[in-house]
């Protein structure tokens with residue numbers, strides 16, 4: 087048996103693969119196995135007004151979950167890094183008002199209790215995909231985890247990170263392709279649609295795509311999202327801001343709240359061609 091173990095790197099995930107496709111179900115919203123998730127909201131919680139405006143707009147347009155960062159990993163130490171605990175309270179209010187479950191990032195294991203208290207889905211960001219103590223923390227949570235692929239991580243490394251979470255007992259994992267670093271600079275990152283197809287083949291975990299961070303530019307978000315739905319993703323996570331030009335983070339790539347309805351309708355139409363329904 088020991089020999090077999092060495093040849094089976096995905097001991098828990100392989101077991102999941104043999105069962106039926108994983109469906110993540112939170113507060114009546116489903117993602118996976120024919121249920122397409124439309125996760126939308128601001129990059130970052132900047133204020134109560136900005137977050138509530140975005141949440142109302144995406145809820146009215148049919149989003150299934152609300153995204154928004156309270157703790158932001160920023161490249162520059164001088165950039166706005168989120169409102170932290172205050173942002174969690176704003177997300178709670180936005181969720182209570184709209185009924186949308188909340189997806190938000192856990193950046194630091196020291197905030198695990200506060201984040202899990204309001205997050206319906208706990209996000210592990212691309213920069214932390216191989217932060218093993220953090221993976222262990224979320225693996226012990228009673229919350230689904232949205233695990234983003236590191237910008238320089240292979241599909242195999244992403245699956246190993248997911249295995250780290252699953253090994254701790256939490257098998258409710260959503261994998262997320264958000265673009266990888268290549269020589270190409272026409273987009274902020276290179277959206278790896280091949281990885282989405284490969285992940286769908288290799289695991290029964292749901293796979294979502296983040297076209298916003300991959301594109302880096304608003305006008306490219308819709309075409310990438312269309313492609314994500316067409317390649318077989320189980321959902322998308324997209325940034326929407328009431329006034330993107332005033333955003334404190336990722337302004338150029340955030341959709342304006344007013345354009346989200348048409349965006350959502352188009353993605354829903356493509357998902358339905360593949361036999362999927364929103365939520």
Ligand code: PEP
Nearest residue numbers: 155211212213234264299
């Ligand atoms: C985010 O989704 O808020 C984010 C920071 O994205 P990533 O971890 O993919 O860079």
Ligand code: MN
Nearest residue numbers: 129325335336
């Ligand atoms: Mn962002």
